[in-house]
Amino acid sequence: MTVNSKNTTNSSLKDSVPDDKELLESQYKEKDSVRKSKGDKGINRKDRRVVRTETKIHEVFLDLLKENSYEDITVGMILEHAEINRSTFYKHYVNKHDLASEIIVRCQESVLLPILGEERFAMGNLGFFKALQNSVNKNRDFLTLVRKLDSAEININKSFHDYFYKRIKTYYESKVYNSTPEERDLGAYISADILLSVIWYYLDKGEEIQPDNIIRVVVNTYGLRSYYTPE
Secondary structure, X not given: OOOOOOOOOOOOHHHHOOOOHHHHHHHHHHOHHXXXXXXXXXXXXXXXXXXXXXXXXXXXXXXXXXXXXXXXXXXXXXXXXXXXXXXXXXXXXXXXXXXXHHHHHHHHHHHHHHHHOHHHHOOHHHHHHHHHHHHHHHOHHHHHHHHOOOOOXXXXXXXXXXXXXXXXXXXXXXXXXOOOHHHHHHHHHHXXXXXXXXXXXXXXXXXXXXXXXXXXXXXXXXXXXXXXXXX
């Protein structure tokens, strides 16, 4: 799948992108276990100096992404704006694609994981999509910037679809009993398609997510009522 939209935003990242230094530092400390870079050379990511450096690199990269395409951003631009030397950057990341991949993980873990927990699926149709509405509204600018990472090296659609699919499938396997493994697998795949399409649709439209409209389309048109707990 290919992301065609190259939306940009003039809104301040302070309003919706988690670029506040204290917030980012706390998130990085909590989620250092997701770091799997080839360039990880034994750096202690709980060290405050490391956290501050990576926070600064992320902030600069996201700021550059507001005004430039992903393809046009170079490591040199990141070094200049972050005021760090090349050796410091390469202690943390293999290249800019490695940095972009980590930002995608941060987005998925901090923005999307909360709406995919078991308690969210158990909230029923309206509750689930209201949770989605709140998360997307709060992080609209961040998600818009992350979509700009779609490129020959990074397939944003596949990354997000796989993320949704794996987590939804895990839930179905533990909660949906009156179906075969193949049906649960297909159901999870289709549900991931729908969830991704809903997020991209409302981002492209620049509109707030409408839970009632989503339910009418998904449940009535596609007949997926059994895959969600009714209100």
